[in-house]
Amino acid sequence: MRKDINILLAGCGNMGRALVKGWLAEGRDPKRIQVVDPNSEAASAARDLHVKAVASLSETQVPVDVVVLAVKPQQLEAVLPAYRELAAAGVVFLSIAAGKPIEFYERVLGGEPAIVRGMPNVPVAIGQGMTVLSANGAVTADQHALCEALMAAVGDVAWLTDEQLMDAVTAVSGSGPAYVFLLIECLIDAAVSVGLERDLARQLAEKTVAGAGAYALVSEHEPSELRRQVTS
Numbered sequence: 001m002r003k004d005i006n007i008l009l010a011g012c013g014n015m016g017r018a019l020v021k022g023w024l025a026e027g028r029d030p031k032r033i034q035v036v037d038p039n040s041e042a043a044s045a046a047r048d049l050h051v052k053a054v055a056s057l058s059e060t061q062v063p064v065d066v067v068v069l070a071v072k073p074q075q076l077e078a079v080l081p082a083y084r085e086l087a088a089a090g091v092v093f094l095s096i097a098a099g100k101p102i103e104f105y106e107r108v109l110g111g112e113p114a115i116v117r118g119m120p121n122v123p124v125a126i127g128q129g130m131t132v133l134s135a136n137g138a139v140t141a142d143q144h145a146l147c148e149a150l151m152a153a154v155g156d157v158a159w160l161t162d163e164q165l166m167d168a169v170t171a172v173s174g175s176g177p178a179y180v181f182l183l184i185e186c187l188i189d190a191a192v193s194v195g196l197e198r199d200l201a202r203q204l205a206e207k208t209v210a211g212a213g214a215y216a217l218v219s220e221h222e223p224s225e226l227r228r229q230v231t232s
């Protein structure tokens with residue numbers, strides 16, 4: 001991993017914060033990470049992690065090697081024009097915004113910007129995320145490797161050459177944790193409804209999902225076979 005990389009993170013909410021924590025945990029220098037977030041709470045959370053946090057791009061320092069976009073998708077159209085100069089200078093943009101195709105960034109940034117579109121999921125908060133990346137033709141081999149390393153700091157990474165399939169990724173792994181959390185909620189409610197104490201019900205539900213997931217990950221059997229082992 002190259003540690004002399006200067007990272008500019010736009011948006012330090014839930015996902016942005018998880019990324020900063022992951023980068024610091026693997027030994028990146030906090031002095032090489034800058035955060036832009038006009039939200040004072042988010043900026044303060046970034047400063048608590050000992051990284052520089054400012055309210056606008058004009059307050060940041062150069063050089064920048066990569067811009068990581070972790071703002072809400074609906075904020076991007078307003079946020080991006082200020083970044084045109086960095087894009088024109090060849091800086092790679094790694095965006096984790098849901099639902100925005102690479103073509104959107106190319107249009108708003110102009111020229112031939114280097115764009116990597118990523119879809120992580122919320123377990124990045126504990127370094128166990130799953131991120132799928134897709135890049136446009138302007139991204140160099142070094143920039144590919146850099147974006148992969150930045151997301152590998154918070155979990156596993158896979159690449160897709162067909163960007164169209166990013167919507168499917170968003171449905172499966174990006175949104176998937178919500179289904180799993182709903183399953184946990186349902187298991188807890190069901191357990192309570194048949195007489196178990198809520199604390200024990202929660203422990204049973206969470207350990208069941210975590211344990212089954214961990215077992216599926218390491219098992220040589222297909223999930224369908226693992227299911228049959230239980231329902232036989």
Ligand SMILES: NC(=O)c1ccc[n+]([C@@H]2O[C@H](COP(=O)([O-])OP(=O)(O)OC[C@H]3O[C@@H](n4cnc5c(N)ncnc54)[C@H](OP(=O)(O)O)[C@@H]3O)[C@@H](O)[C@H]2O)c1
Nearest residue numbers: 011013014015036037039042070071072073096097098120
């Ligand atoms: N959460 C997930 O499970 C998940 C999974 C995959 C991908 N994503 C993507 O990750 C991105 C971030 O999601 P999140 O849940 O971390 O959102 P979030 O908690 O709302 O964080 C976004 C942050 O960006 C700030 N912001 C607003 N305008 C800005 C600007 N001009 N420059 C810099 N920062 C600005 C927001 O401030 P204000 O709150 O004041 O607007 C907020 O602090 C989204 O695009 C989402 O699609 C999320």
